[in-house]
Amino acid sequence: MVGQVGMREAKNLAGIGMTSQRTRERMVDRLRGEGITDERVLAAMAAVPRHVFVEEALASRAYEDTALPIGLGQTISQPYVVAKMIEALRAGGRDLGKVLEIGTGCGYQAAVLAHVAPEVYSIERIQALLDRARGNLLGLKLSNLRLTYGDGNLGLAKAAPFDSIIVAAAAPEVPQALLQQLAVGGRMILPLKMPQAGRGVQRLVLIERGPRAYTEKAMDAVRFVPLETGRL
Numbered sequence: 001m002v003g004q005v006g007m008r009e010a011k012n013l014a015g016i017g018m019t020s021q022r023t024r025e026r027m028v029d030r031l032r033g034e035g036i037t038d039e040r041v042l043a044a045m046a047a048v049p050r051h052v053f054v055e056e057a058l059a060s061r062a063y064e065d066t067a068l069p070i071g072l073g074q075t076i077s078q079p080y081v082v083a084k085m086i087e088a089l090r091a092g093g094r095d096l097g098k099v100l101e102i103g104t105g106c107g108y109q110a111a112v113l114a115h116v117a118p119e120v121y122s123i124e125r126i127q128a129l130l131d132r133a134r135g136n137l138l139g140l141k142l143s144n145l146r147l148t149y150g151d152g153n154l155g156l157a158k159a160a161p162f163d164s165i166i167v168a169a170a171a172p173e174v175p176q177a178l179l180q181q182l183a184v185g186g187r188m189i190l191p192l193k194m195p196q197a198g199r200g201v202q203r204l205v206l207i208e209r210g211p212r213a214y215t216e217k218a219m220d221a222v223r224f225v226p227l228e229t230g231r232l
């Protein structure tokens with residue numbers, strides 16, 4: 001056990017081979033090639049060591065542009081999708097302001113957000129994953145990031161309203177509490193299930209709250225784990 005912890009620390013500190021800064025920069029070059037242009041987002045993706053968030057055995061695959069298992073039937077989001085969602089929230093030179101993330105998972109996207117936004121709250125419904133995320137984030141010293149155990153469908157009333165909301169799990173419709181907790185002028189991005197377009201089809205939807213109404217824009221097709229209800 002001690003040996004494992006030691007190895008993990010050594011890997012985090014040295015960042016050699018497949019987990020090095022250069023590997024991360026190649027990932028960022030790939031994101032540019034795929035159309036991500038927001039320099040602030042690209043800098044955050046270059047700064048966050050994604051290999052820290054995946055299991056030891058998968059660390060060498062951490063910078064591939066793919067979702068990977070993180071245990072308990074959940075996944076770490078694909079780098080392109082993380083970049084795309086944050087870029088969409090920031091489009092037009094917007095500041096993210098106070099952010100709410102639903103679905104902390106391993107904590108990767110939360111760490112990227114904390115590099116781009118002044119204040120980030122993230123909710124996870126599986127206690128064991130939240131504990132793991134805390135461990136993963138320990139060395140990164142992100143003092144503007146707060147993790148909460150709870151059902152993200154309910155949002156986080158005590159810290160609302162939020163300027164930006166980002167949901168990392170797919171729902172059939174937008175949770176009402178999240179619409180209510182979005183500030184006027186704020187934006188939310190989430191994957192929605194589109195059963196009329198076929199089984200398993202999901203699309204990213206960007207929602208903006210105006211003074212009187214919400215507007216919605218459909219974006220890329222994506223694949224996320226389902227947004228569940230209740231806590232585990």
Ligand code: SAH
Binds near residue numbers: 075105123124152229
């Ligand atoms: N943000 C993660 C992706 C995690 S996958 C990353 O950076 O890679 C989605 C996560 O959403 C899972 O951990 C799952 O447990 C969580 N989730 C699903 N439904 C939820 C809910 N209602 N409230 C909070 N978290 C939820």
